[in-house]
Amino acid sequence: MMPERLTFDTPGSTRESESARDRMKSQVTNFFQPPGEPHEGTLDAVLNRVVHASADLALRVSGDGVIEEVFRRGVFESEELDAWVGQPWAETVIPDTREKVGQLLADADRVGMARERQVNHRLPSGREVPVGYKVIAIAPDEGFLAIGTNLQPLSDLQRQLIEAQQALERDYWRLRQVETRYRLLFQRSIEAVLLLEASTFKVLDANRAAGRVFGVPARKLSGSTFPDDAPLDADARDEVRSHLIGVRDRGRSETLTIAFSGGEKWRMEASLIREERDGVLLVHLSDVAPNRVRRDHPRGVDVLRLLQQAPDAYVVTDRSARILIANRAFLQLVQMNSEEDILGQSLGRWLGRPGADLTVLLTNLEKFGEVRLFPTTIYSTLDLESDVEISAVLTEDQEPPCIGITIRNVSRRIGGGEPTTSREVFEALENMTGQIGKVSLKELVQNTVALVEEHFIEAALNLTDGNRTAAAEILGVSRQSLYTKLRRYDVDAPDPS
Structure with a gap:
C-alpha cells in the first residue's frame, strides 16, 4: 500500500493562472516540496529527493497523460511553465516527438519505469530545448513522475563537433586543391x-x-x-x-x-x-646560357621544316579537327594552292565519309590518345579520290591541346593478297552458285544479299571498334535499323559508346 502523498513546494513555483489550472491544482497537492519537511522516509519523500538531486525539469503526470505539477530549475526557472498544468504532456512537445511521450507513458504503465527517451519541448518563450526523460509509475491510479535532464549542452556539443568535422573536411579538400595546384606549377x-x-x-x-x-x-x-x-x-x-x-x-x-x-x-x-x-x-x-640547345635534342634541328618537306601529308589540328598547320604534301593531296586557303577548315571536308570517319577518328583519339593506320578516302577539291591511311596523336600536355595527323596515300600500294574475310565471302558465294537449280532465283538473291550485308556490318563494327552509332553512320543506316540487322544476323558487338 502506497504511503500517503506528502505536499511540498518549490520556492517561487506557485503562480496565479486561469481558473481551469486552479481547479487542477485544487485537486492535487504539491508533490515537489523541498526535502527536509515532515514525512521524512516516505516514498514520496524519497522521490522528492531524487527529483531535487537529479532533475532539471520534472513533471507529475496523471494516468491519462495530463500534467498536474511542474518542477524546474536552471535554464527552465525563467520560463512560465506553470501554464503547462492542465495540458496534455504531448501538447508541450514538438510534433515529431509526441509519439515518444506516448511510448514513455505506455512503458512506465506496463513495467513501472520507462528507459530514457529524448523529447523536444517548445517553451513558452519560443525556445526549443531537448530534454531526456525517464518516467516512473508512482502507484496504481496515482499517475507518473517524469524526471528530465536538459540535453541542450550535449546538443550544443554535438553541433559544435559536427561543425568542426565539416570544417576539417573543407580544410582537407582545400589543402588537396592547393597541393594539386602546387604539384602542377612545380612540375610545369x-x-x-x-x-x-x-x-x-x-x-x-x-x-x-x-x-x-x-x-x-x-x-x-x-x-x-x-x-x-x-x-x-x-x-x-x-x-x-x-x-x-x-x-x-x-x-x-x-x-x-x-x-x-x-x-x-x-x-x-x-x-x-x-x-x-x-x-x-x-x-x-x-x-646561365638560356639560348643553349638542350642536351636531349640534336643541335640545330628544325622539326617543322622537316615536316614541311616530308613526302607524307602532315596536318596539325585543334581538338575539333580544324586545321592549324599543313605541309606541302597535304596541299598536293587535297589540290589546294596555299596553306592560308585551308587554315581553319575542318579536316572532315576532304574525308570520304565526313561525318562518320571524322567522328570515329576523334572518338578514338579521345579514348586512346592515338590512332594507327586508320583507312579512309580523301577527296580533293577537284574530286580526285585517294585511298589513305591516317595515323594521329592527341597531345593534352600543352595549351591548347592539338592533334598531329600523318596521312599516307596508299592508292598505288601493291596489295598483299585479299583479306581473309573477303576470301570467305567469295567462297560462300561460290557455294551458293552450286545451289542454282535447287532453289529459286529469289531465294538465291536474298541469301546473297544477307551474306554481303552481314559481312559489311561486321567490317563497319571492326572499323569503329564496336561503336554502333559510328558504324550506322558509316553504313548510311539508322541506329535502329542497324540494331535490327544485328539481331537478325546474331552479330555480337559491344557498344563502347
Whole structure:
C-alpha cells in the first residue's frame, strides 16, 4: 500500500493562472516540496529527493497523460511553465516527438519505469530545448513522475563537433586543391627546382626540369643528397655546401654560379622555408646560357621544316579537327594552292565519309590518345579520290591541346593478297552458285544479299571498334535499323559508346 502523498513546494513555483489550472491544482497537492519537511522516509519523500538531486525539469503526470505539477530549475526557472498544468504532456512537445511521450507513458504503465527517451519541448518563450526523460509509475491510479535532464549542452556539443568535422573536411579538400595546384606549377616550371631537408640537404622533391639538368628521371633524385650526389667536382661541392649552410643559418640567399662536370654553368639561388622543427631549402637552378640547345635534342634541328618537306601529308589540328598547320604534301593531296586557303577548315571536308570517319577518328583519339593506320578516302577539291591511311596523336600536355595527323596515300600500294574475310565471302558465294537449280532465283538473291550485308556490318563494327552509332553512320543506316540487322544476323558487338 502506497504511503500517503506528502505536499511540498518549490520556492517561487506557485503562480496565479486561469481558473481551469486552479481547479487542477485544487485537486492535487504539491508533490515537489523541498526535502527536509515532515514525512521524512516516505516514498514520496524519497522521490522528492531524487527529483531535487537529479532533475532539471520534472513533471507529475496523471494516468491519462495530463500534467498536474511542474518542477524546474536552471535554464527552465525563467520560463512560465506553470501554464503547462492542465495540458496534455504531448501538447508541450514538438510534433515529431509526441509519439515518444506516448511510448514513455505506455512503458512506465506496463513495467513501472520507462528507459530514457529524448523529447523536444517548445517553451513558452519560443525556445526549443531537448530534454531526456525517464518516467516512473508512482502507484496504481496515482499517475507518473517524469524526471528530465536538459540535453541542450550535449546538443550544443554535438553541433559544435559536427561543425568542426565539416570544417576539417573543407580544410582537407582545400589543402588537396592547393597541393594539386602546387604539384602542377612545380612540375610545369621551366626552371629546375629542388626541395632539400635543411638539416641534411637530402632531396625531398624535384621537378622534371631538375631531372633534365642532372640527366636522370626526377623521381630518382628524391632521397639523394645535394650537392654530394650532383655531377660537380670536389671544390664546387664544398662551395655549394657552404652556401646552403649560410642560407640555413642566416635565412638570406645570394646567387651562386656553379659549374657542372660537363662544363655547363648554372645559376643557383636558395631560400629557407621555416617549419616547426626543421626547415626546407628551396633551390632554383637556372641556365646561365638560356639560348643553349638542350642536351636531349640534336643541335640545330628544325622539326617543322622537316615536316614541311616530308613526302607524307602532315596536318596539325585543334581538338575539333580544324586545321592549324599543313605541309606541302597535304596541299598536293587535297589540290589546294596555299596553306592560308585551308587554315581553319575542318579536316572532315576532304574525308570520304565526313561525318562518320571524322567522328570515329576523334572518338578514338579521345579514348586512346592515338590512332594507327586508320583507312579512309580523301577527296580533293577537284574530286580526285585517294585511298589513305591516317595515323594521329592527341597531345593534352600543352595549351591548347592539338592533334598531329600523318596521312599516307596508299592508292598505288601493291596489295598483299585479299583479306581473309573477303576470301570467305567469295567462297560462300561460290557455294551458293552450286545451289542454282535447287532453289529459286529469289531465294538465291536474298541469301546473297544477307551474306554481303552481314559481312559489311561486321567490317563497319571492326572499323569503329564496336561503336554502333559510328558504324550506322558509316553504313548510311539508322541506329535502329542497324540494331535490327544485328539481331537478325546474331552479330555480337559491344557498344563502347
